[in-house]
Amino acid sequence: MRMTTLYAALSGAFLLGTAALVPAQTTNTATGNNSSASTATAMPSTKSAGAKDEYKAEKDRIEAEYKDAKAKCKSMTANAKDVCEAEAKGNEKVAKAEAEAKYKPNSDGDYKVAVAKAHATYDVAKEKCDDQKGKEKSACQKQAKADETKALADAKASRKNVASAKPAK
Numbered sequence: 001m002r003m004t005t006l007y008a009a010l011s012g013a014f015l016l017g018t019a020a021l022v023p024a025q026t027t028n029t030a031t032g033n034n035s036s037a038s039t040a041t042a043m044p045s046t047k048s049a050g051a052k053d054e055y056k057a058e059k060d061r062i063e064a065e066y067k068d069a070k071a072k073c074k075s076m077t078a079n080a081k082d083v084c085e086a087e088a089k090g091n092e093k094v095a096k097a098e099a100e101a102k103y104k105p106n107s108d109g110d111y112k113v114a115v116a117k118a119h120a121t122y123d124v125a126k127e128k129c130d131d132q133k134g135k136e137k138s139a140c141q142k143q144a145k146a147d148e149t150k151a152l153a154d155a156k157a158s159r160k161n162v163a164s165a166k167p168a169k
Contacts, residue, residue, distance in 0.1 A: 051103060052103075055099060055100075059099060065092070066091070069087070069088035069092075072084065073088060079128075083124060083127045086120075086126075086127045087120075089123070090120025090121070093119070093120055094113065094116045097113045098113050100112070101113050111158070111159040114155035115152060117151070119148070121148065122147065125143075
């Protein structure tokens with residue numbers, strides 16, 4: 001009886017191990033090769049090259065959008081032009097941070113995006129404050145700085161929460 005249980009356990013372990021390996025073996029359609037070794041080495045490099053190309057294309061698209069937005073600002077004058085340019089630059093920085101977070105996913109990605117948004121919002125708000133005079137301008141600038149400080153603190157807090165939520169290895 002004990003020997004039968006032992007054989008059953010070993011057979012189950014063998015079958016389970018074999019079943020785990022089967023999905024890893026795929027057919028390489030380019031060469032028709034069924035070995036998992038060639039597929040494992042060919043697939044990641046192709047995937048990373050594709051991801052790298054996508055990332056480069058995304059950066060180029062962001063640059064083009066920034067140039068278009070900045071060109072639209074040329075027709076404006078005075079502080080409206082400065083606000084427009086600050087918005088364009090802020091949108092570019094946020095979009096680049098988001099693209100990088102998508103291309104290189106890690107715990108800092110969301111934090112960097114939040115920081116970029118906070119700085120962009122502050123820069124635009126600061127430019128908008130230039131339309132005001134005296135006490136109103138001072139109060140506007142203080143409020144913009146307070147909003148930025150709060151957004152940065154929130155980003156830092158969420159970063160710590162994400163880090164503490166990760167399971168220990």
